Amino acid sequence: MPHDMNNDPASVRAFFGGKADTWDSKYPDDTPAYQAGVAELGLRAGQSALDAGCGTGRALPALRAAVGPHGTVIGADLTPEMLRAAVRAGRDSAALLVEADAARLPLRDGCLDAVFAAGLVHHLPDPAAGLREFARVCRPGARLALFHPIGRAPLAARRGHRLSDDDVRAEPNLRPLLAATGWRLTEYDDAEERYLALAVRLGE
Template sequence: MLRAASSDAGRAYKQQLIDLLDIASGQTVLDAGCGPGTDLPALAERVGEQGTVIGVDRDPAMLERARERTNGLRVEIREGDVHALPVESGSVDRAKIDRVLMHVAHPAQALAELHRITRPGAAVGLVEPDWDTLVVDAEDLETSRAFTRYTTEEVVRHATIGRSLARLADKAGFQIRTVNTTTPVFRDFQDADHTLGLGRNLHQAITDGRIDRNRGHRWFTGLSEGPFYASFTLVTVVCSR
């Protein structure tokens, strides 16, 4: 999923989210689960010299990459968990969390934390995929469907959180402003294999007895011979505190 951020569709939804957050100079902005810091330079540019950007992630290796990426910028990198953000209550004007909630143990707790650390009137952006929307073109449609089912049921913790984002944000006390979708399209097999874990997850599904070995291998070989098409949908919710 990290490489998805560097594709054209990946760049487009990230730019759209930053625009929707309407970040002003001098504000404090949090990127919760900032990963390697892909979005931190753009956020730093928006808040300017008087503003502050905080990037939080629990993975030290990601934080190291985020530090390298933001060297010389007004960005604070903090190690921490989105279930208990290392951020003062009511101190943040804008916050975003992008493709993190699908992985965490308790998404509602992470949203409660975003509510705690934001000021009244703050804007918060949430982006998550809905893996039920993963479609892979193949002559063997049943195996494509079995692959998607296996991904949603066994691979990703909260695989269908995309469709629930607005409801969860509402429950956490936010007012929903906009709900949008983006559908990254993969035409390159190698790119999709790397980003969507086609080979890796197929292997796991075969081992778990969810896809027949010979049929799975034929499906995968067919995909690699192209032409290739796969897509999935990301949901973006912008809400206010």
């Protein structure tokens, strides 16, 4: 998403809605990276996980495989066109798909063991509100994975941008933001081949 575009829900929906039909074909080789990112959550059979900003649902089959047939997988996205693309790809068989704003999830408090969020946090109009909402729906000890299939530097280069010091995904910004919203950053990897920030939900 261009960095000069507003991150309000209507702009986000319009931007991603127009790209939904060709999203998977544009990034056909990302599935193994998504599978590896999901594996970092350490999910067990029977647990519950949310893919926040699930897009076309590339993480959903890996999440389903991790929690097994008796676990719960929910894919939430703001953009209906992305959810329709997930259905066309057959990924609705792995999860319950919900059209929802990541900052206002239709889930009860403390119901999740994990949240996977790929390429999402920097698109939120208020990242703190989104992270706080993730904390609300997670039980203490739950894990959060903020993910992208390539690192920040190559992604910026791909889009003709330079990295910004105020990028919410940068560790000096993200660590205190997570701490203020109910999380503790446990791992940070911003390499050429992926971006992954893992955090644990605070609480007893």
